[in-house]
Amino acid sequence: MTNTLSSERLGEIIATHAGLEGPLLPIFHAIQEEVGHIPQDALPVIAQALNISRAEAHGVMSFYHDFRANPAGRHVVKLCRAEACQSMGADALHDHAKERLGIDFNETTKNGAVTLEPVFCLGLCACGPAALVDGKVVGRLDAEKIDRIATECGA
Amino acid sequence: MTLKIFLSRDAAAKALGVDDVADAITREAAARGVQVTLVRPGSRGMIWLEPLAEVETPQGRMAFGPMTAADVPGLFGDLSAHPKAQGLTEEIPFFKSQTRLTFARCGVIDPLSLADYEAHGGLAGLGRALAMTGAEIVAEVTESGLRGRGGAGFPTGIKWKTVADAVADRKYIVCNADEGDSATFADRMLMEGDPFTLIEGMAIAGIATGATKGYVYLRSEYPDAVEVMNAAVRIGREAGLLGASVLGSNRAFDMEIRVGAGAYVCGEETSLLNSLEGKRGIVRAKPPLPALEGFLGKPTVVNNVISLASVPVILGKGAKHYKDFGLGRSRGTIPLQIAGNVKHGGLYEIAFGLTLGEIVDTIGGGTASGRPVKAVQVGGPLGAYFPRALFDTPFGYEEFAGKDGLVGHAGLTIFDDSTDMLKMARFAMEFCAVESCGKCTPCRVGAVRGVEVVDRIAAGDPTAVPILKDLCNTMKFGSLCALGGFTPYPVMSALTHFPDDFSGSATGAKEAAE
Ligand SMILES: Cc1cc2nc3c(=O)[nH]c(=O)nc-3n(C[C@H](O)[C@H](O)[C@H](O)COP(=O)(O)O)c2cc1C
Ligand code: SF4
Ligand code: FES
Numbered sequence: 001m002t003n004t005l006s007s008e009r010l011g012e013i014i015a016t017h018a019g020l021e022g023p024l025l026p027i028f029h030a031i032q033e034e035v036g037h038i039p040q041d042a043l044p045v046i047a048q049a050l051n052i053s054r055a056e057a058h059g060v061m062s063f064y065h066d067f068r069a070n071p072a073g074r075h076v077v078k079l080c081r082a083e084a085c086q087s088m089g090a091d092a093l094h095d096h097a098k099e100r101l102g103i104d105f106n107e108t109t110k111n112g113a114v115t116l117e118p119v120f121c122l123g124l125c126a127c128g129p130a131a132l133v134d135g136k137v138v139g140r141l142d143a144e145k146i147d148r149i150a151t152e153c154g155a
Numbered sequence: 156m157t158l159k160i161f162l163s164r165d166a167a168a169k170a171l172g173v174d175d176v177a178d179a180i181t182r183e184a185a186a187r188g189v190q191v192t193l194v195r196p197g198s199r200g201m202i203w204l205e206p207l208a209e210v211e212t213p214q215g216r217m218a219f220g221p222m223t224a225a226d227v228p229g230l231f232g233d234l235s236a237h238p239k240a241q242g243l244t245e246e247i248p249f250f251k252s253q254t255r256l257t258f259a260r261c262g263v264i265d266p267l268s269l270a271d272y273e274a275h276g277g278l279a280g281l282g283r284a285l286a287m288t289g290a291e292i293v294a295e296v297t298e299s300g301l302r303g304r305g306g307a308g309f310p311t312g313i314k315w316k317t318v319a320d321a322v323a324d325r326k327y328i329v330c331n332a333d334e335g336d337s338a339t340f341a342d343r344m345l346m347e348g349d350p351f352t353l354i355e356g357m358a359i360a361g362i363a364t365g366a367t368k369g370y371v372y373l374r375s376e377y378p379d380a381v382e383v384m385n386a387a388v389r390i391g392r393e394a395g396l397l398g399a400s401v402l403g404s405n406r407a408f409d410m411e412i413r414v415g416a417g418a419y420v421c422g423e424e425t426s427l428l429n430s431l432e433g434k435r436g437i438v439r440a441k442p443p444l445p446a447l448e449g450f451l452g453k454p455t456v457v458n459n460v461i462s463l464a465s466v467p468v469i470l471g472k473g474a475k476h477y478k479d480f481g482l483g484r485s486r487g488t489i490p491l492q493i494a495g496n497v498k499h500g501g502l503y504e505i506a507f508g509l510t511l512g513e514i515v516d517t518i519g520g521g522t523a524s525g526r527p528v529k530a531v532q533v534g535g536p537l538g539a540y541f542p543r544a545l546f547d548t549p550f551g552y553e554e555f556a557g558k559d560g561l562v563g564h565a566g567l568t569i570f571d572d573s574t575d576m577l578k579m580a581r582f583a584m585e586f587c588a589v590e591s592c593g594k595c596t597p598c599r600v601g602a603v604r605g606v607e608v609v610d611r612i613a614a615g616d617p618t619a620v621p622i623l624k625d626l627c628n629t630m631k632f633g634s635l636c637a638l639g640g641f642t643p644y645p646v647m648s649a650l651t652h653f654p655d656d657f658s659g660s661a662t663g664a665k666e667a668a669e
Contacts, residue, residue, distance in 0.1 A: 020411075021432075021451060022413075022451075023433060024433030024434075025414070025430065025431075026413065026414075028416070029416070050433075059435055060433065060434060060435050064417055064418050065418060066417035067416060082536065082586075083337040083536060083568045083579070083582070084337045084338045084494040084566075084568045085337075086579075086582070087496040087568055087569065087570045087571070087574065088495065088496055119376060119417070121337045121338075122166075122376050123166065123167075123334060123339070123340035123342075123343040123344075123376065124166065124167050124170050124340070125337060125338045125339070125340060125495065125566070126340070126492070126495075126497070126502075127170055127171055127202050127500065128494075128495070132376070132378075135378045137166045137167075138170055139171045140170075140171065
């Protein structure tokens with residue numbers, strides 16, 4: 001995944017989705033899928049194409065937890081903080097993960113390998129604590145699994 | 156010799172390593188020169204047995220689980236001697252004692268085979284609906300007693316009637332697949348395991364109300380469900396189930412899958428509609444009702460996945476069949492999602508009416524940790540914590556409301572006695588603060604204050620307890636939607652039923668909490 005979005009490619013993404021009813025979120029998702037974040041200089045272009053204000057485009061982007069303004073690390077690890085996972089000891093595990101990686105939630109390791117994010121429920125509540133590693137589900141997380149994930153991600 | 160093996164493709168099975176088991180089966184089959192047909196259905200719902208492998212035998216499917224790659228060679232030998240043998244799947248008590256109407260096919264069929272779907276009763280409801288008028292379909296759904304499974308419990312037929320009676324050039328069916336509540340995964344399981352049921356339900360809703368376009372607003376936290384639903388819509392379109400002429404009739408209905416972006420509040424129907432339109436997910440004031448002015452200002456049915464997915468069986472078997480199950484004003488079946496610190500966690504579909512204690516102790520088998528159950532949170536992050544003293548409460552909308560709780564989306568989180576209920580109350584406030592859409596002050600500011608006040612109680616300040624109660628009252632009555640309005644449920648129930656956890660280091664706080 002490269003981190004830059006050419007204006008040509010941006011134009012293509014906008015054109016592909018412009019015919020949808022409510023195209024903005026699909027456009028954001030497509031951009032983030034491709035370059036890992038929403039480059040801020042894309043916002044005025046999108047705003048103009050959809051005939052909305054730049055402030056509106058920015059407001060929408062920043063409302064949603066998923067969209068990031070800056071590139072994430074090479075791997076994104078999301079840990080579930082919701083109740084069912086808490087009942088299985090998620091909090092203590094999260095402390096372990098933060099310690100192992102040397103970062104807090106919403107931070108990226110110094111070597112750029114891992115971004116750690118909280119998430120509220122992955123629908124894996126009968127096999128928690130749960131995580132999503134680069135879009136892949138992980139259940140019954142324990143300290144050992146966290147260490148293995150961290151190592152595999154190069155952190 | 157050929158072997159037919161069923162191995163779940165459900166996200167929970169994947170999270171527990173099912174794909175390694177699938178690889179091992181393929182390798183073992185090749186090494187032994189045995190022909191294996193590997194089918195990847197959804198989950199049977201017995202999550203503690205996942206990854207669950209089922210081998211087809213003349214007696215029925217034999218279950219083996221929880222499987223690891225090391226258990227695979229045994230599937231090619233004497234099955235009865237397999238250390239993970241669980242007997243016939245459908246004889247396992249957790250499965251056998253269920254009444255599976257909505258989830259009848261989940262875990263049984265290949266989710267992306269329309270032929271398999273039809274062979275197991277799929278499309279019967281839509282076929283019947285196509286021979287009825289819209290008004291007749293609406294009447295049938297109303298008669299079934301089906302109430303919204305998304306949380307509010309509003310009668311589905313009445314909502315449909317409002318949309319059907321509205322005059323507009325365009326109407327929409329929007330499926331709420333945001334399923335943000337902790338302890339809930341019924342929507343996810345259904346979409347991954349039997350996506351055509353949802354598609355069929357939405358098509359019936361469209362035909363009943365005159366809507367020709369549908370959207371599924373599916374949360375981004377469910378990448379596997381997104382993939383299956385997209386594939387199913389594509390297959391449905393190619394097969395003529397969706398499109399200008401639904402199953403060759405003169406009715407049109409098509410649909411799209413849209414992915415959410417990680418905001419809990421977007422599960423609230425008006426916030427969802429804003430999000431679908433490409434706006435910030437701010438809650439809209441009602442009226443106007445979405446049924447009259449919904450997506451892009453047009454009449455819109457917003458229904459939960461399970462509400463819509465229950466419609467095909469209602470149409471297929473008739474309203475009476477569905478309605479005859481249940482308790483009081485809670486008709487039909489409900490897919491309970493038993494989660495958290497529980498021995499037998501998973502999805503259990505049954506008529507309304509079991510007591511909370513039966514669900515937790517008998518079906519769930521108590522905690523996974525083996526310690527006593529301390530509390531059960533019912534209905535997700537906005538639901539109340541129930542102590543054992545209330546375990547005789549029967550599972551039904553009115554019955555739970557009568558105990559200052561809610562059924563919600565029917566998720567139950569079980570906690571053992573090591574749980575600190577003050578911490579859970581604090582989390583409820585914190586969650587509300589993080590997820591508030593910001594429109595109204597009692598929610599936006601109240602939740603932040605709530606965290607501070609709980610921290611004061613934790614620090615031993617008994618005067619903070621009445622402040623917390625006041626704050627909950629303000630949030631309950633001054634919030635526009637249930638995020639701010641219902642956060643007091645978990646907070647107040649924790650305080651009321653577990654006062655010891657709020658006594659801090661100071662004496663006297665306990666009395667204040669009574
Ligand atoms: C904060 C909040 C979150 C909600 N989340 C969901 C959800 O994830 N799924 C859902 O179906 N309903 C959710 N609801 C309820 C919806 O507003 C609405 O009642 C429901 O989609 C209607 O469908 P039904 O009648 O089929 O239940 C939520 C409500 C609130 C206030
Ligand atoms: S209660 Fe909270 S989430 Fe609901 S409308 Fe008000 S601020 Fe938004
Ligand atoms: S609560 Fe963690 S996956 Fe649902």
